[in-house]
Amino acid sequence: MFSRDNWKEIFETIQKNKLRTFLSGFTVALGILIFVVLFGFGNGLINTFDEFFSDDATNTFFIFPGRTSMPYKGYKSNRQIEFDNSDLADIKKNFAMFTQYVSPRIDRNKLVKYKNESNNYDTRAVSSAYQFAEKTIMMKGRYLNREDIKNKTKYVVIGRLVEQDLFGAEESVGKYIDVAGSVFKVIGVFQDDAGDDEERRMYLPYTTRQLIEKNTDKINQIVVGFKPEIGYAGAMAFDASLDKFLRDKKYISPKDQNGIYIRNVADQLKQNQQFAGVLQMIVGLVAFGTIIAGIIGISNIMVFVVKERTKELGIRKAIGATPKAIIGTILLESVFITTISGLGGMLVGIAILSSLGEKLKDYFITNPYINLGAAIFATAVLIIFGALAGYIPARRAARIKPIVALRDD
Amino acid sequence: MGSNSLHVLKGINFTAESGELVAIMGSSGSGKSTLLNILGMLDEADSGEYTLDGVPIKNLNETKAAKYRNKFLGFVFQSFNLINYKSALENVALPLYYQRIPRKERQERAMKYLEQVGLKEWATHLPNELSGGQKQRVAIARAMAAEPKVLLADEPTGALDSTTSYEVMDLLQKINDLGNTILVVTHENDIAHMCKRIIYLKDGVIVKDEKVKQVRASEYV
Structure with missing residues (x-):
């Protein structure tokens, strides 16, 4: 099936049917190109996002003093809270573990x-x-x-x-x-x-x-x-007990929103990661959709190609082509075209991404990239489905009686 | 297909000897093309026996039929049925491709047959660059390339003018002179009389089967 002769036959067919080759190749190449670029843009978005939020250490609380908004334990409302050196020492002493x-x-x-x-x-x-x-x-x-x-x-x-x-x-x-x-x-x-x-x-x-x-x-x-090893749950517990400790020490009501504020980066970090995760999911979904569209595109073209070739296949059968030879020719041709154009589209996409670098930073896309594994996987999926999409109509064409196929105009 | 069945052939019995040039004649609808398609294994008979070169042809699956067609039969169609994106030479070489004959030998043999039909100079031309007569000659060369037992020609002159028709018949006669068995389906009397035997079909049965004195097409060319 893979002899040099077969390839020669296929190359000739491809060469002499340029429009058909171009159509199916273009669909696949475009599908992969869009997939790679979209996926890359998604990663670029996430890069920008990381850059925004990961500049500071993430195992950090910032404690801000405020002005109380309710009276508590004999202290009047609207009292300015102040920290001093003893607070530093107390935190160190009481929370040495954390x-x-x-x-x-x-x-x-x-x-x-x-x-x-x-x-x-x-x-x-x-x-x-x-x-x-x-x-x-x-x-x-x-x-x-x-x-x-x-x-x-x-x-x-x-x-x-x-x-x-x-x-x-x-x-x-x-x-x-x-x-x-x-x-x-x-x-x-x-x-x-x-x-x-x-x-x-x-x-x-x-x-x-x-x-x-x-x-x-x-x-x-x-x-x-x-300490980073206490993890997210530990950080949240530490946050709560630190808040309680300081409120006790400074006589601030536990219900007072304004007396003291602890900015917990761990909490933010978690939110950010969730946001980045959602972003990645959306990008993944769009990319998945592109691949599906590509598969549908190549399937349509394969159906059209086989239909267009019905008479030719009839002639070939009349002069001695076996059904296997017919299916083999169509399959090999479609796999060849999808492989070449898929890889082409992938490489162009990767080239576009790497040439962009920081040029789209104004649109929140930094250093877009796609890992080669994902790109190759998508290309392989398209090739496999392209082959499958070619196989079904090819098998049908191979089954048609030559006399029926010959009558087709 | 198939939902409306129609009995086209209603009992046909004849034998063609090796080296014969047989015309199957009849008006349209008489079943002559159907007969040829069955002989060519392009179609199947509902019942009956068909023996080709001592081999009973029955219970064929597509793969087997394809192999028999390739080995035993050469087809010439009214509408030529050349593959339009392949050159004359490639068209002629195609049956040999399916016989897994190496490329070089394929080309040589194809060229030999093209030469035989007088189209050596046209080897690299595409079908749409050839006249109707030339196309049919390429088709005949293609049918001959696989060196079949029987050449089946379905209205080979149906799409050609008289002069070209005689040229094609002249070619078929010459091929027959070399000992090849040829069956020609036609509805034209003069074409039929260029064969050695005429089988007349009407409404799916043989009404007359006679040997005739062959008219040489070269007389008209």
């Missing part, structure tokens, strides 16, 4: 100067562990460490764009800058995936800030990193 690190966060917008350059920046006073929460990446120098916190050093870690603004091409590490009247030494430069705003920040020890601010022990927010 916590990986605890860091305060005190944000101030300050005028920063170096030589003739000056600008307002978001200066963020934190502890050394805060690096984990933001997934800050050091480009040069180092991040704040425990010694800096203990000794209340006047060190600062600046963002990539801060360095660009203030220092230009000059080396920044080791230089001194003026932050709202105090002189700080630059000990490192960082970058951050989340973009320009993040990279226009600078980090300094929270103890230093507290010292500058009249030796206060107040802090703005608390960031708690929990």
Whole structure:
């Protein structure tokens, strides 16, 4: 069935029936092309999505103090809740089992100067562990460490764009800058995936800030990193008991929506993953539909092709073609065309996807791609169904009496 | 098909010897084409016996019928039935393809038969580049290529003018002269008289079966 002679016969038939070949090939190629591109776009959407949400660590709670909205245990409503250093210590002590690190966060917008350059920046006073929460990446120098916190050093870690603004091409590490009247030494430069705003920040020890601010022990927010191994359920339980602990300590009603707020990234993460999952499902469904449409398309064409060839098949039978030879010829031809054009469509689709890269980022599609396995699987499915779609009418044609087939015009 | 059955042939009994050139004559509807189709295994008789070259032809499945057709029979149709996207040479070589004869030998043998029908120069032409007479000659070459026991021609001149018809008959006569058995279905008297024996059919029965003096078609060409 696969002799060179048969192939030659098939090539001749294909060559001399260009429209037919083009029609069936085009259907398959287009089906696979659309499948690959759609699937790739779906993955691109998910990429964009991941990029939006995975810039910060996901094993993190952010605790924000608020203003109470109901009286509780003798305290009046509308009371501003404040955190201080003792809260940090208490969380560490009471939740040692769950916590990986605890860091305060005190944000101030300050005028920063170096030589003739000056600008307002978001200066963020934190502890050394805060690096984990933001997934800050050091480009040069180092991040704040425990010694800096203990000794209340006047060190600062600046963002990539801060360095660009203030220092230009000059080396920044080791230089001194003026932050709202105090002189700080630059000990490192960082970058951050989340973009320009993040990279226009600078980090300094929270103890230093507290010292500058009249030796206060107040802090703005608390960031708690929990141990990833406690899992989603553990994180949710930790969240609840942390909330209860702080409400007890600060005398906030358990029903008060405003006194305190814990932003639980784990919860968000789960939602995001669900959203991404739904997205993937929709894309999968659309891609599946495309393949089905492709199968229907190729089936129609095969029925048409066999119908069109009825008389020819009759002639072939009259001069001695066996039913097997008839079916073999039609099948081999259809499998050959679908394979070549399917692979062609697949390669063009992959080429389109890889040429796009970040060009469609404005439409939330980043680095669209398809894994080769999925692409080949879809192509194989189309080839198999193309063959099946060819087989059924071919078998029918092979069964028609030659005299009937010859009468067909 | 099949829902309206009609008895076309109602008892036909005859034997054709090897090397005969037989015309089956009759008006349209007399059953001559049906007879030829049964002889050609393109159609099946409801009852009766058919022996070809000592082999009883019965209970044929499609595969077996195809093999017998390929080995024993060559067809010439009124409407030529050439495959329109294949060249004259490829058309002639096609029965040999189904005999699994290697390509090169196929081409050589096909060329030999094309030469015999005088169309060697037209080997690479497609059927639609040929005249009706040329097409029929290609079809005859194709029927001969498999070297069949019997050549069956169904109104071979039905679509041709008189001059071309005589050319085709001249060719068939020459092939017959070489010892090949040929059955020709026709409704034209002059064509029938170019054969050696005429079987007259009417309403599905043989009304007359006679040997005739062959008129050589070359006299008219």
